Amino acid sequence: MKARATRFMVALPPLGWIALFLLAPYCILLCYSFWSLGPFQQILHHWSAANYIHLLTTPVYLDVIFRSLRIALSVAFLSLVLGYPLAMFLVFHSGRFKRLLYQAVIIPLWVSYLVRAYAWKVIFGHEGVLNTLLLWAHVIHHSLGFLLYSPFAVMVTLTHIYTPFVVLPLVAALEKVSPELLEASSDLGSRPWQTFLRVVLPLSLPGVVSGATFAFLLSFGDFLSPLLVGGPSSIMIANIVANLFGADYNWPLGAAVAVVILLIVLALLYLTDRLERRWRTA
Amino acid sequence: MISRAGSSWLGLYSLAVYAFLYLPIIVLIVYSFNGSGVGGFPPQHLTLAWYGLLFRDAAMWNAVENSLIVALSAVGIAIAVGFPAAYSLDRFEFPAKALFRRLVLLPLIVPGIVTGISILMLMVAAGVHLSLVTVILGHGTALIAIATTELYAGLRKLDRGLEEAAADLGANPRRTFFTIILPLMKTSIVGTALLIFTLSMDEIAVTFFLIGRENTLPLEIWSRLRRGVTPEMNAISTLIFLFSLVTITIWQRLARAQPDKTMPMAT
Numbered sequence: 001m002k003a004r005a006t007r008f009m010v011a012l013p014p015l016g017w018i019a020l021f022l023l024a025p026y027c028i029l030l031c032y033s034f035w036s037l038g039p040f041q042q043i044l045h046h047w048s049a050a051n052y053i054h055l056l057t058t059p060v061y062l063d064v065i066f067r068s069l070r071i072a073l074s075v076a077f078l079s080l081v082l083g084y085p086l087a088m089f090l091v092f093h094s095g096r097f098k099r100l101l102y103q104a105v106i107i108p109l110w111v112s113y114l115v116r117a118y119a120w121k122v123i124f125g126h127e128g129v130l131n132t133l134l135l136w137a138h139v140i141h142h143s144l145g146f147l148l149y150s151p152f153a154v155m156v157t158l159t160h161i162y163t164p165f166v167v168l169p170l171v172a173a174l175e176k177v178s179p180e181l182l183e184a185s186s187d188l189g190s191r192p193w194q195t196f197l198r199v200v201l202p203l204s205l206p207g208v209v210s211g212a213t214f215a216f217l218l219s220f221g222d223f224l225s226p227l228l229v230g231g232p233s234s235i236m237i238a239n240i241v242a243n244l245f246g247a248d249y250n251w252p253l254g255a256a257v258a259v260v261i262l263l264i265v266l267a268l269l270y271l272t273d274r275l276e277r278r279w280r281t282a
Numbered sequence: 283m284i285s286r287a288g289s290s291w292l293g294l295y296s297l298a299v300y301a302f303l304y305l306p307i308i309v310l311i312v313y314s315f316n317g318s319g320v321g322g323f324p325p326q327h328l329t330l331a332w333y334g335l336l337f338r339d340a341a342m343w344n345a346v347e348n349s350l351i352v353a354l355s356a357v358g359i360a361i362a363v364g365f366p367a368a369y370s371l372d373r374f375e376f377p378a379k380a381l382f383r384r385l386v387l388l389p390l391i392v393p394g395i396v397t398g399i400s401i402l403m404l405m406v407a408a409g410v411h412l413s414l415v416t417v418i419l420g421h422g423t424a425l426i427a428i429a430t431t432e433l434y435a436g437l438r439k440l441d442r443g444l445e446e447a448a449a450d451l452g453a454n455p456r457r458t459f460f461t462i463i464l465p466l467m468k469t470s471i472v473g474t475a476l477l478i479f480t481l482s483m484d485e486i487a488v489t490f491f492l493i494g495r496e497n498t499l500p501l502e503i504w505s506r507l508r509r510g511v512t513p514e515m516n517a518i519s520t521l522i523f524l525f526s527l528v529t530i531t532i533w534q535r536l537a538r539a540q541p542d543k544t545m546p547m548a549t
Binding site: 015023028111121133217218224228 | 292293300304323367388389407490522534537
């Protein structure tokens with residue numbers, strides 16, 4: 001009986017905190033998304049799905065959702081393209097420098113997000129480092145205007161920020177591939193690329209999925225990089241939320257957009273969770 | 283596994299990826315000494331003037347102070363709530379445990395903006411004015427997820443035999459907790475605190491919606507970046523980078539005492 005009282009005392013504070021500051025806010029968010037805005041900017045507590053219908057029937061919003069998905073997918077893909085060979089190198093070929101090289105991947109993670117996004121602004125700007133370097137080297141004769149304030153800049157910035165996040169689970173997955181398997185494959189006459197395709201890649205898929213999911217989720221909900229390096233042509237879905245909660249002042253509609261983000265995120269997690277479970281049992 | 287030629291291509295490719303990861307950071311640092319402004323190649327008129335400007339910048343240091351207050355308080359909240367949460371998840375069975383686990387970890391995967399506006403709505407509903415206190419509540423709550431995963435991993439690695447021995451020797455649960463579990467968890471707690479501190483110092487998405495009149499450092503930098511850029515931003519960025527480097531070194535030292543320690547990953 002006493003042990004039970006102790007358990008209660010230990011578990012109750014975190015349960016209470018989470019209920020008050022996490023569960024309640026998410027519930028309020030859900031409520032708001034079904035309310036509406038009155039003529040005097042007041043919140044009307046009439047329940048309706050009008051916000052969601054408005055979202056799903058207005059092309060502008062759908063365009064932004066698809067653009068966000070596209071950018072997030074590209075970032076996940078580019079991070080894998082950059083990260084996978086790097087992880088292979090770290091695990092199989094880095095020798096005695098492994099620890100140092102691994103830490104070198106982690107260090108950029110600890111550099112402020114804002115600092116790294118800002119760095120790309122400095123590099124890509126009209127008078128930026130890249131343009132002036134190319135002008136100085138006579139590669140180009142006019143500054144390239146398309147570098148900054150484009151979806152391209154957003155993709156590069158987000159890929160830069162999230163590649164280390166992708167490398168870490170890849171390294172963890174590749175480290176589980178035992179050297180005996182590789183030897184066995186080569187003893188049985190496989191060429192290196194066959195060993196890679198048939199042994200290494202399939203065994204590392206869980207790492208690929210968790211890394212790509214992470215990069216996708218983090219960039220899908222990003223609203224700072226689009227503002228800093230993206231410009232009007234690369235507005236993402238989180239920017240819409242930020243605007244509706246700021247200058248445009250329409251919290252009910254903003255809440256509905258946020259719920260849509262939440263649903264997309266949860267759906268993706270559900271999918272990857274099922275994938276991983278299938279691999280574990282296979 | 284891979285031929286020697288393949289291996290050296292892999293090495294070259296990796297070198298290029300490292301260049302991609304470090305080039306922006308190097309550019310930032312180099313141009314913080316650039317006398318003639320943010321861009322332009324090659325860098326010219328090397329100077330420490332931007333650092334001088336930064337050190338006289340009262341608003342910036344006020345923001346640093348605010349960020350320190352927020353980060354230290356967030357560490358306090360996240361550990362104070364995250365430790366019993368991790369402990370309960372590790373040791374107890376209670377109704378809706380799986381739901382509780384998912385809920386606690388939600389801020390790891392839900393975009394910060396969603397958590398930020400949700401807590402904002404709670405504050406408005408409760409009639410609380412936005413200030414550093416609301417920022418602290420937001421950071422603390424969002425970072426409980428990190429504290430719980432890290433401390434849970436730490437608890438999992440404890441040798442249960444020691445606790446059983448203590449119990450056999452007549453120690454009550456409270457005494458076992460304070461003389462065995464807590465001392466063994468010290469490195470894990472300090473490492474978690476450092477991680478949360480760094481994350482809080484860098485947090486923007488949640489802060490953005492909960493900030494009152496007082497700016498945190500990232501928000502101060504953010505508002506200035508929106509107005510236009512000067513190498514003073516490079517100078518503060520360089521200092522933040524150096525500060526992070528020191529923190530990560532300390533963290534790595536602590537982590538080395540505890541093998542298998544990896545960066546937190548949402549799963």
